[in-house]
Amino acid sequence: MRIDIITVVPDILTSPFDVSILKRAIEKGLVEIHLHNLRDYVTDNYKQIDDYQFGGGAGMVMMIEPIDKCITGLKAEREYDEIIYMTPDGATLNQKTVNTLSLKENIIILCGHYKGVDQRVRDHFITREISIGDYVLSGGELAAAVLCDAVIRLIPGVLGNETSALTDSFQDDLLAPPVYTRPADYKGWKVPEILTSGNFPKIETWREEQSYLRTRQLRPDLLKDE
Ligand code: ADE
Numbered sequence: 447m448r449i450d451i452i453t454v455v456p457d458i459l460t461s462p463f464d465v466s467i468l469k470r471a472i473e474k475g476l477v478e479i480h481l482h483n484l485r486d487y488v489t490d491n492y493k494q495i496d497d498y499q500f501g502g503g504a505g506m507v508m509m510i511e512p513i514d515k516c517i518t519g520l521k522a523e524r525e526y527d528e529i530i531y532m533t534p535d536g537a538t539l540n541q542k543t544v545n546t547l548s549l550k551e552n553i554i555i556l557c558g559h560y561k562g563v564d565q566r567v568r569d570h571f572i573t574r575e576i577s578i579g580d581y582v583l584s585g586g587e588l589a590a591a592v593l594c595d596a597v598i599r600l601i602p603g604v605l606g607n608e609t610s611a612l613t614d615s616f617q618d619d620l621l622a623p624p625v626y627t628r629p630a631d632y633k634g635w636k637v638p639e640i641l642t643s644g645n646f647p648k649i650e651t652w653r654e655e656q657s658y659l660r661t662r663q664l665r666p667d668l669l670k671d672e
Contacts, residue, residue, distance in 0.1 A: 447550065447601055448478045448524075451590055452516050453557040454495055454508075456481040458587040468595060471604045479594070487512040487519075496560050505561035513556065513567050520554060529554045529573050532586030532593070533562060536575030539593060541616035543576070547593075548600035555593065557586030619668050623656035 451459060462468060463479050471477045485493045489511075496506035517529065527550040537543070547553065556563070556572070568575070578589040598604055605611050615622040626637040640652045661668050 448552045450480045450554045452482045454484045456483050462591040471598050476601050477598050484512050487515040507561050508563040510564040510566050517571050526552045531556045531572040531575045532589040533558045534577050534582050536577040539576050539578050544596040547597045555590045557590050559585045620657040621660045623653040
């Protein structure tokens, strides 16, 4: 998979891809991340990427021309499956969208700033608008990092244990069951006996029950289709 990220602050996006699982995924050649500084696509001497809103109003708007130049240049090189705009008024990100995106070949992610981008960018280039929650960040970069992390860890070969992504919370619309590791008794706080019984069919049933109970208690909205 190849992900091209268009941003006015590429520095925010260097460290997330330089550590741990994402770094290893890049080193293994399972994903390529290309950061594009929008200012490199500006022709005027002031390197201006934003301007006042037509009609007045507080806040600057990201101009269409540098974004057009960047996206059109990328599209001339290869086909893109999705051109995503990170924005608080997009569709809230969930595991279903993450799963869908993990199957794509080439993706562009545009990070919004200020009051957002000129609407014509959204109308003519963007195929999907994503929010990571109902709150406003100072820019789309951290949201793009969240999206990339969630997507990249699903690419086959990225996680050591392939099954571990399948048992994540949300993967089947249920929260994951509680997990424990050694010691089995810590200051009198004991691990549920079933987990040390060695009876794996029973353990599986217990985990399924716990998933259901946890979901009913913490996120009953996930069970609303039942
Ligand atoms: N840009 C600013 N806030 C955002 C959010 N909540 N999700 C995605 N992009 C954003």
